[in-house]
Amino acid sequence: MIQSNTKNTREDLEKDNERLQKQNWELKNSFKVGCSNTDHNSLYFQLETSNNENDRLKQDLKKLSEENDNHNIKMDLLLNKIESLANINDKLNTKIENYSNKMDLLTEKIVYLEKVNESQNTKIDNVNKQLKMQQNSKEEQKKKGEQNRKNIENYNNLLPKIESLAKVYEKLNNKIENVNQQQNTLKNLQHNCLEKLNSFTKANESQNQQLKQQYNSLNSKLNEQHLEINDKVSETSKEIKTCKQDLLFLIYKFKSNIMEKSSFKIFNDWIDDSKTMGFELLYESSEDDFEGLSFHSACDGKGATITLIETTKGDVFGGYNSQSWNSDNKWYGDDKCFIFTLVNKHGIKPTKYSPGVTSKNYVKGCAYYGPLFGSGFDSGVEWEDIRVSRGCSYQSFPLTFDDTTGKGNSTLTPSKYYDIKTIEIYKCI
16 A cells, blocks of 8 residues: 555656646747746755655565565464364364264163163062072972871861761761651641541541641641751751861862961852852962062962951951952952951951942052052042052052941051051962
């Protein structure tokens, strides 16, 4: 910019000088006069001054040009450095992107390894549980072997009684046949007496009265014999039923740590008093050893069952599932299901509680819980009549099942939550 201004000033002065000289010659030719030496000197002075100024400006311009060259060199160096830094930055960004991709891959591998580790831990836990179950199974087999030996001894002891009862039963059948024959004979005699009575009624009143007395006497004896036979048959049937149930207990290796086998007859009557039932132990546990998975492994798909619970405070209660347990996490069952109390703080005798007419939530199977009986809602929260789970067992009776003894939610246990001393699950046969 400075160089351009300096050049323009000098050219202007030269043009002015040339113009003045031209005008001077024109005036000299026209008027024979010209400009004075003073004017020429002034113009030369101005021109010289302009030349000096121009030289000074050239020097300044040269310095500025040198400085500009230096600045350009520095700018080139800076641009080269910037370009180099940009290249380095691009390389770093590329490396960062590669590292980021590697980190993503590592993160995915870590997540995968965590899942694999979790799966391995689950498998290890399952193996440990299986080992524990196998160990318990060996101990249980040893106990069962001892119990089988005792059962065989008991069975051998019962055989004479069973044979004796069979003989008594056979004798009673023979007596019944004889009585039936006598009864038929008496009926025939009765019929003949009636015919004679009718024929001699008009002829002889006294004879008629005697025949009536004979008829009444025979009828009374016949009724007495019937009553005696029915009593003996009833007693024998009870004894046979008891023997059958004892035999079933032996066959299915009955063993309960909660109640005597004689008390199981009440379950028989509650479920179906028209037949004799057996009860086979499928699962037994305490609060500390209880596992939902173990319960379902032992009881799912086994048919109707009785659940018997004894708490650490001495309460005994439970429920009957008329169908097989499952792990479908859905309510099912029918109106044959019920719950019961055997021992309670109110002194209520053993009582069966049947379902009401409104709720159809009879029983439910969940993989990680034990038996669930009945349900209902309280403040928007679903509760069960009886729930069995490790560390959180409770009862909220009455919900699905009707309270017929009037003690409400303290019927089964005094408080909502309870601790299990022993739980036993029996298959009903």
